[in-house]
Amino acid sequence: MRYLPLTDPDRAAMLQAIGAPSVDALFADVPEAARLPGPIDGLPRHASEMAVERHMAALAAKNLSAGSAPFFLGAGAYRHHIPASVDHLIQRGEFLTSYTPYQPEIAQGTLQMLFEFQTQVARLFGCEVANASMYDGSTACWEAISMARRITRRGAVILADGLHPHYVSTVRTMARFTGDAIRHAAPALSSDCEDAKLIAAIGEETSCVVVQYPDVLGRLPDLARIAEAAHAQGALLIAVVTEPVALGALRSPGEMGADIVVGEGQSLGVGLQFGGPYLGLFATREKYVRQMPGRLCGETVDADGRRGFVLTLSTREQHIRRDKATSNICTNSGLCALAFSIHLSLLGEKGLRALAAENHRLACLAADRLAQVPGVELVNTAFFNEFALRVSGNARDVVRNLADRGVLAGVALGRLYPDRPNLAEGLLVTVTETTSEEDITALAAALEEELA
Amino acid sequence: MNVNPSGWRPSMSEASAESPPATVTGNRALMLEEPLIFEIGTAETCGVDLPEAATDAPDRLGGFARSEAIGLPGLSEPEAVRHYTRLSRQNYAIDLGLFPLGSCTMKHNPRLNEKVARLPGFADLHPLAPVSTVQGALAVIYELGEWLKALTGMAAVAMSPKAGAHGELCGILAIRAALEARGDTRQVVLVPESAHGTNPATAAFAGYAVEAIPATAEGRVDLAALERRLGPDVAAVMITNPNTCGLFEREMIAISAAVHAAGAFVYCDGANFNAVVGRVRPGDLGVDAMHINLHKTFSTPHGGGGPGSGPVVLSEKLAPFAPLPFVERDAAGVLHLIEEENAGDDHPGSFGRMSAFHGQMGMFTRALAYILSHGADGLRQVSGDAVLNANYILRSLEDVLDAPFGQTGPCMHEALFSDGGFAEGISTLDIAKALIDEGFHPMTMYFPLVVHGAMLIEPTETESKATLDQFIAALRAIAERARVGDPSLHQAPMMAPRRRLDEAAAARKPKLAWKEGGDAAPS
Numbered sequence: 001m002r003y004l005p006l007t008d009p010d011r012a013a014m015l016q017a018i019g020a021p022s023v024d025a026l027f028a029d030v031p032e033a034a035r036l037p038g039p040i041d042g043l044p045r046h047a048s049e050m051a052v053e054r055h056m057a058a059l060a061a062k063n064l065s066a067g068s069a070p071f072f073l074g075a076g077a078y079r080h081h082i083p084a085s086v087d088h089l090i091q092r093g094e095f096l097t098s099y100t101p102y103q104p105e106i107a108q109g110t111l112q113m114l115f116e117f118q119t120q121v122a123r124l125f126g127c128e129v130a131n132a133s134m135y136d137g138s139t140a141c142w143e144a145i146s147m148a149r150r151i152t153r154r155g156a157v158i159l160a161d162g163l164h165p166h167y168v169s170t171v172r173t174m175a176r177f178t179g180d181a182i183r184h185a186a187p188a189l190s191s192d193c194e195d196a197k198l199i200a201a202i203g204e205e206t207s208c209v210v211v212q213y214p215d216v217l218g219r220l221p222d223l224a225r226i227a228e229a230a231h232a233q234g235a236l237l238i239a240v241v242t243e244p245v246a247l248g249a250l251r252s253p254g255e256m257g258a259d260i261v262v263g264e265g266q267s268l269g270v271g272l273q274f275g276g277p278y279l280g281l282f283a284t285r286e287k288y289v290r291q292m293p294g295r296l297c298g299e300t301v302d303a304d305g306r307r308g309f310v311l312t313l314s315t316r317e318q319h320i321r322r323d324k325a326t327s328n329i330c331t332n333s334g335l336c337a338l339a340f341s342i343h344l345s346l347l348g349e350k351g352l353r354a355l356a357a358e359n360h361r362l363a364c365l366a367a368d369r370l371a372q373v374p375g376v377e378l379v380n381t382a383f384f385n386e387f388a389l390r391v392s393g394n395a396r397d398v399v400r401n402l403a404d405r406g407v408l409a410g411v412a413l414g415r416l417y418p419d420r421p422n423l424a425e426g427l428l429v430t431v432t433e434t435t436s437e438e439d440i441t442a443l444a445a446a447l448e449e450e451l452a
Numbered sequence: 453m454n455v456n457p458s459g460w461r462p463s464m465s466e467a468s469a470e471s472p473p474a475t476v477t478g479n480r481a482l483m484l485e486e487p488l489i490f491e492i493g494t495a496e497t498c499g500v501d502l503p504e505a506a507t508d509a510p511d512r513l514g515g516f517a518r519s520e521a522i523g524l525p526g527l528s529e530p531e532a533v534r535h536y537t538r539l540s541r542q543n544y545a546i547d548l549g550l551f552p553l554g555s556c557t558m559k560h561n562p563r564l565n566e567k568v569a570r571l572p573g574f575a576d577l578h579p580l581a582p583v584s585t586v587q588g589a590l591a592v593i594y595e596l597g598e599w600l601k602a603l604t605g606m607a608a609v610a611m612s613p614k615a616g617a618h619g620e621l622c623g624i625l626a627i628r629a630a631l632e633a634r635g636d637t638r639q640v641v642l643v644p645e646s647a648h649g650t651n652p653a654t655a656a657f658a659g660y661a662v663e664a665i666p667a668t669a670e671g672r673v674d675l676a677a678l679e680r681r682l683g684p685d686v687a688a689v690m691i692t693n694p695n696t697c698g699l700f701e702r703e704m705i706a707i708s709a710a711v712h713a714a715g716a717f718v719y720c721d722g723a724n725f726n727a728v729v730g731r732v733r734p735g736d737l738g739v740d741a742m743h744i745n746l747h748k749t750f751s752t753p754h755g756g757g758g759p760g761s762g763p764v765v766l767s768e769k770l771a772p773f774a775p776l777p778f779v780e781r782d783a784a785g786v787l788h789l790i791e792e793e794n795a796g797d798d799h800p801g802s803f804g805r806m807s808a809f810h811g812q813m814g815m816f817t818r819a820l821a822y823i824l825s826h827g828a829d830g831l832r833q834v835s836g837d838a839v840l841n842a843n844y845i846l847r848s849l850e851d852v853l854d855a856p857f858g859q860t861g862p863c864m865h866e867a868l869f870s871d872g873g874f875a876e877g878i879s880t881l882d883i884a885k886a887l888i889d890e891g892f893h894p895m896t897m898y899f900p901l902v903v904h905g906a907m908l909i910e911p912t913e914t915e916s917k918a919t920l921d922q923f924i925a926a927l928r929a930i931a932e933r934a935r936v937g938d939p940s941l942h943q944a945p946m947m948a949p950r951r952r953l954d955e956a957a958a959a960r961k962p963k964l965a966w967k968e969g970g971d972a973a974p975s
Binding site: 001002003004005006010011013014015017018019020023024025026027028029030031033034035036038039040042043044045046047049051052053055056057058059060061062063064065066067068071073075076077079083085087088089090091092093094095096097098099100101102103104105106107108109110112113114115116118119120122123124128129130132133135136137138139146164166167169170172173176177178179219220222247248249250251252255264271272273274275276277278289295296297298299300301302303304306308309310312313314315317318319320321322323324325327328329330331332333334335336338342344345346347348349350351352353354355357358360361364367380381382383384399400403404408411415416418419433 | 478486488489490493494495496497498499500502503504509510511512513514515516517518519520521522523524525526527529532533535536537539540541542543544545546547548551553556558560561562564566567568570571572573574575576577578579580581582584585586587588589591592599602603614615616617618620621625628648649650652653654655656657658659662699700702704705728730731732733736737753754755756757758759760761775776791792793794803804805806807808809810811812813814815817820821824825826827828829830831832833834836837839840841843844847848861862864884885888893894896897899913914915916917919943945948949950951952953954955957958959962963964965966
């Protein structure tokens, strides 16, 4: 048992020092009926490092990884190239194996990084303040809605049709128990965002309007127009960004009037990881900072007057306010925030813009190429790196059949909206800088064969 | 001379005969000061080679193209590597030494786990990839889930909760859904005083009124008080076992029986599962729902605050209400992902989805590698050694530190002390900061709230006897200084990267983001 340092002589000496006859005797307070006499039956015994590695590698080999096929999936999880130094740096033990920075004098590395991260996120989103990250984009979205309820003291929520359906499900799950009234319609397979319908629905009971930008079909809603309408009714605009790389090319939600901007930070530094752990981003205006959930890192000074950083405004948090807290969240995504922050500092202003431009250029190329395939129609007029196609036939079958040919063609909207027959022909295609022009050609060829 | 581009320069206390003189750079040999990325990066620097952006390229951004600068600093690769490496050196971590944070369970993070989590077959996998192409990933989720069920003696497991507190929410929502399914509108959740702060917050967020249940003088749930309060309005009791005083709830079976008799459910906070893993199945204690912090018991790295992962095990009664998605295996051994489209028949009561996608897959691979490495026999040894180490600390220090429950029996995985016996003016905080100068991360301070000036020490099973002996010797010496009122304790830490930080000032006038030309740090 390679992870356990105590030897049998150590154990004997310690038991003697304690005055206990055996280790089992230390469990005397456990009711007899619930004490297991030995290792649980039917489970394997410990295994060597090599044996475990072999088992896990065998499981990994059963998967078709994104990098081993032409790959076009997105819908809230994006494949981008991660510079080698990012993973190297987050694996430094002082980052990887540290805990929440409860003792700031010996946690300045994590704290300064979080302060830098908060500043990066606030700037990217066009907001004044950001927190030190949340679980993921979907849960951050719900936390933002909760925050809007606390600020406006209203409970009617309008979700734009283009909000990711998993985010909608997450919100609906929570609202079922808190009593917020949720209004949402599934999108139509159309190039138009339903901004006017959204605006018409805003009323004096509305706490917030939640709009994804770009939305789940890759379309671009007019946040400025929606913000103006929401503010006129005393409601807040929550913008949701699932692809932060897009903000290297697009105006920021904050600049367009969003009051709270949340997002999924996985695109920068974190990697696909089959859905988690990801990284919730959360930013808002300074005046709402005390209503913001999650951890916050702030600048201060030490006893010698030197600049330093601490976790702050903890009086909002569960460990002090308990049932009056702004959220029950305790854990954030510190290590993912570090990866995000390193990747973004390697890119910088210039790099993020170039990365966004390259994503958009390749996506335009792919959209035009795929639109030429007989039986394929490009839905979007505007998009960043993700767009919807209407294919002749059931897109779920198309995706499955293309997977059998070794092409990961995209996300069938039928998978995201199983109860919406009108979206069954929708195929969401995502292109990033990792997509080669050969990949695009391969997808076009495979689609052409499949739809012939 | 301004060394730092921000105009800020570290200032040191007046040099005295005992302290080294200030340096020009603010650095001290290998202990290097580090400016912010905003002070060293520039808009023109880039550490990644990318195609030049063509400024006049046509776009299809619908008129929303960005014109304003974002304000992001860029670093070249060597600058970035140095920046983050220097920052890392200002962190304490389990790789450096003992991290005895009670209730947080900081144990060795095996690097094999990191290696397997990074296999492209796991790391480079999209959550919405066709199910036929991700059978190995679903097998990891399924296999880990089966282990968690076996270790807890429970009927079902929900894998998607993203952290312990998210798991609490999952358990309470399952309870609420089960109650609603039988037309029951109970409104109250009872939470013992010794519970984690997330417990009452969770119950409140699920729409419940929260009431506290007192602890006995022995540091356990007051069963009589609990029984008096139980009634038709109580939905659940949230209990932490082993509890935050480091004690096993001896009456747990009776507590569960009383709660069930009242028509309510037992939620167990599984943050302390490391103490009993492989030896006690919570299902045998009558627990209906319990989250398991994979980062604690199964040693997935917590990276400066997260990510966590909080799968929830559920009893037969709650199993039908678990959240989506699930992984299920059919008779032919094929794994299926049960989501919205195919949950209808077998999981009609599911309360829905708690987050996008399937949970913290990167943590599942690590936890499974950890579990397979230990096996059933090793996990039993884990809890045995963790409890042995905690009791060794308790007995080795109880003559110099007040141990409020030291006489109520063995502790479990953590030893609890109070500030009783310290000289006037010396606090738990002083003790904690003095430990920093000795090279140890401090214990958990001022928690649980039921003990004055609490110090909760959890060594875990991955500490050697030699490390424990050194820690005990250091803490004994500090305790002696606290008893006689050594005023120098207020100055600790003297040798950390920073002296005591002014947390009050940080909260009074929050500075949460760096501002261009912002005021330099006060001198």
